[in-house]
Amino acid sequence: MHGPFRRMSRINQRCQSKKYASTMNPSKRDGFTSKFGVLVATLGSAVGLGNIWKFPSLTGVNGGAGFLLVYLLATLMVGLPLMMAETTLGRAARANAITTFDRLAPRQHGWKLIGWMGFLSALLIMAFYSEVAGWVYAYIFKAMSGEVLTSDPKIAGEIFGALVSNPTSSLIWQWVVLGITGSIIMLGVSKGIEAVTRKLMPVLYILLLVLCARSLTLEGAARGLTFLFSPDFSKITPTVVLTAFGLAFFKLSLGMGTMLTYGSYFREDQNIPATTTRVMLADLSVSLLAGIAIFPAVFAFGFEPAAGPSLVFMTIPAVFTAMPGGIVFMTIFFILTAIASVGAILSLLEVPVAILSERFGMGRKKASTCTILTIALIGAPAALSQGVLAETKLFGMNAFELFDFLSSNVLLPLGGILICLFVGWVYGLPELEKRLSNEGTLDNRGLIRAVFFLVRYVAPLSIAIVLLHGLKVF
């Protein structure tokens, strides 16, 4: 055994010492209680607003099935190996995103930075993600009351503009989201996150299937499917490839300690490679179903496919207004989107809550309250950035855009590179092999070697390119 690996086995002995006994003992630390619980909670983190407004429209605009292939390649080369690496580290240390590195590399304090960056990213992402989720919550009621029934996307745009530029409604809806998800996170990992995602994920699938059935049975639906799935390889430019890599990262909640924190709640007998692969495939199925629910309807009524908020809050209401039973289906759509956001938000909240409770000795309730209040504070400028603070800019971006840029384009890729370097060059193959094979009980050596190769060389290099592109270096 040489250098880093010898160090690792010393670390493992230390982890079993008394000092760590209380949190190393799974009976004392909260965690997921069943294999299915692990699966739905982790899937809940991956599935989010990204599946509804990012994935389908990016696929349609960037070459349909061709883009899908590139996305799959990005997921297999970078996303999945990194997800396995993150969850492995978490389960090995059984700790929050910062303490994990204290335990796995006690003499190299610098690695803790990964955890701190995750803490910051979670707060920044939540600052704007909770705002968008707030708009979705508001639209459930607007859809039900028929307030957004208009087949003119321009009028739909005005209704949306009135909501987001009103400071009171923006803040209140953000607080409603924080209040609901905050009270779930307070209940803990098994009674909060696991119990809620267990109920919500099946409902999400059922609602999605209802919408797909509606959309596919409309006259002229086939054009929507062609838009989504016909491969157009001429659209695959280097920028599109980089977009696919970035999307794979955001979609699977990587690079900021979310998967690491969830991994720390995984069961010892959980087959990590199998679980993460299932999560990736199930997340992909939600994205594709969302595309099938949206685009055939968009084309059937002759609307232009849009991306981002304008797709969700302008095109969608207009499309649903045009179809029979529109109010019901529009309400279902917004309930479904709100449900999708819950699991993702819970996983974002869990990163700081675990850090505050384990490192700063706060009780779960206090840690959750502090996290929610901090997000409400830094989220306020993001909430007001579509109205009163629209012109208050830093580096040419309002608060909403700045938080999005800093987290998605800087902190997540940077965190991803550092996690890869840690696993590839410090943690090492023998430990990874031990952990991913559940101490040799799973017969998956070849797979682990491939994962190690990808994490050591391929993933950090590709993420570095995405990072530099995100920073507009080229």
Ligand code: PFF
């Ligand atoms: N995966 C989520 C989505 O696709 O909407 C977003 C996300 C959740 C990113 C959790 C990062 C994270 F830690």
